[in-house]
Amino acid sequence: MKKALKISLFILLALITLICGFLLYCVIISSEVKLDESKLINIDNITAYYDYSGDLIREDCNGSDITEIKNMPDYLVNAFVAIEDKRFYQHDGIDGRGMARAFFNNIFSFSFKEGASTITQQLVKNTHLSGEKTLKRKISEIKLAKELEKKYSKKQILEKYLNTIYFGNNSYGITSAAKNYFNKKPGELTVSESAILAGLIKAPAKYSPVQDINKCTERRNTVLKQMYEQKYISKNDYNNALNEQIIAKRKENFYDYSYLAKREVDSILNNRLKFGSGYKIYTYYDKTIQKILETATVKGYDYTAILTDNNSCVKGYVSTIGDKSRQIGSTIKPILVYAPAVEYDEISPITPILDEKTDFNGYNPSNYGNKYYGYVSASTA
Numbered sequence: 171m172k173k174a175l176k177i178s179l180f181i182l183l184a185l186i187t188l189i190c191g192f193l194l195y196c197v198i199i200s201s202e203v204k205l206d207e208s209k210l211i212n213i214d215n216i217t218a219y220y221d222y223s224g225d226l227i228r229e230d231c232n233g234s235d236i237t238e239i240k241n242m243p244d245y246l247v248n249a250f251v252a253i254e255d256k257r258f259y260q261h262d263g264i265d266g267r268g269m270a271r272a273f274f275n276n277i278f279s280f281s282f283k284e285g286a287s288t289i290t291q292q293l294v295k296n297t298h299l300s301g302e303k304t305l306k307r308k309i310s311e312i313k314l315a316k317e318l319e320k321k322y323s324k325k326q327i328l329e330k331y332l333n334t335i336y337f338g339n340n341s342y343g344i345t346s347a348a349k350n351y352f353n354k355k356p357g358e359l360t361v362s363e364s365a366i367l368a369g370l371i372k373a374p375a376k377y378s379p380v381q382d383i384n385k386c387t388e389r390r391n392t393v394l395k396q397m398y399e400q401k402y403i404s405k406n407d408y409n410n411a412l413n414e415q416i417i418a419k420r421k422e423n424f425y426d427y428s429y430l431a432k433r434e435v436d437s438i439l440n441n442r443l444k445f446g447s448g449y450k451i452y453t454y455y456d457k458t459i460q461k462i463l464e465t466a467t468v469k470g471y472d473y474t475a476i477l478t479d480n481n482s483c484v485k486g487y488v489s490t491i492g493d494k495s496r497q498i499g500s501t502i503k504p505i506l507v508y509a510p511a512v513e514y515d516e517i518s519p520i521t522p523i524l525d526e527k528t529d530f531n532g533y534n535p536s537n538y539g540n541k542y543y544g545y546v547s548a549s550t551a
Contacts, residue, residue, distance in 0.1 A: 218449070221454075221455040230432065234343060235345040239325060250328075256396070258288065290318055296334055339351060344367065351380070360414060361410070366390045369393045370389075424488070425489040425491075427488075431451060431453050431455070473489070508548060508551065512548070523546060524545050
């Protein structure tokens with residue numbers, strides 16, 4: 171009996187020593203890992219852009235489009251909680267049950283395919299750590315997740331997570347994803363579209379609605395089922411979302427008014443001020459005019475279209491070429507047209523040239539101001 175007791179005590183002591191040694195190892199390898207709040211989306215330091223009526227057009231932080239959680243529908247937020255971290259509101263950053271399940275599954279599968287990362291862990295991994303699957307990174311992730319939960323509320327963590335997570339299709343954050351996949355703002359997304367975006371997190375390329383509509387549909391339905399079982403949506407909402415047709419668009423080179431406003435503000439400030447510290451930018455943007463421009467696009471051609479009012483205030487803007495300079499138009503004629511004609515004795519400075527409305531096989535360019543001067547000298551032309 172005494173021998174059995176001694177063996178038991180020895181085993182217990184060995185286990186305690188092993189645990190203490192492991193904890194000491196965790197402290198040592200994660201000692202240099204610190205939570206850097208500057209790497210997180212800070213809603214207090216956003217720059218907001220408004221239209222001519224004072225309505226919000228866009229918010230950004232460090233140049234990235236963001237949306238405050240108060241402007242997202244509950245079902246959008248809950249879609250991510252349901253599929254990514256169902257015990258999000260109960261844990262302190264680490265889901266012990268999830269980690270235990272993943273631990274045993276990894277042992278039996280001889281792999282590290284399950285990470286059991288909570289939303290909090292995903293946030294710190296995406297903003298502070300690399301994607302390598304090592305023990306050191308996992309320990310660092312756990313440490314940072316616990317620190318994050320102490321500093322921020324669950325609502326704040328979700329807001330930062332949704333504005334930084336990658337959705338594929340060159341879309342970082344929910345605002346970019348909603349626009350690039352559905353041409354909507356996050357507040358305009360349906361239950362079905364919200365489930366699609368939540369489902370993308372696991373494997374953006376695999377479940378993308380512009381890559382494989384069948385896999386996307388299967389993944390969406392999985393998310394919707396979780397939302398319904400966790401009572402985030404009603405039976406009616408669940409059925410309607412299941413039957414909603416998936417219509418997504420592939421991201422194209424398309425620059426809108428908010429892009430132009432951001433570019434112009436950057437140009438005006440020119441690094442003289444610390445941009446991104448709570449500025450409010452007021453513009454002449456008119457969403458009705460903007461919609462007209464966006465629907466009057468020319469397929470297959472690069473173009474820039476701008477509409478201004480009588481005071482030259484820009485009301486709408488669309489472009490497929492972004493920062494490229496505009497065509498120089500008629501200002502190049504003295505060099506490319508008239509100068510060579512003079513050089514080759516085709517005309518002289520006093521040669522009369524007829525200035526009138528002309529039709530080039532259906533193409534009818536107009537003079538500035540629609541004014542025509544009849545016969546003028548080459549010098550005047």
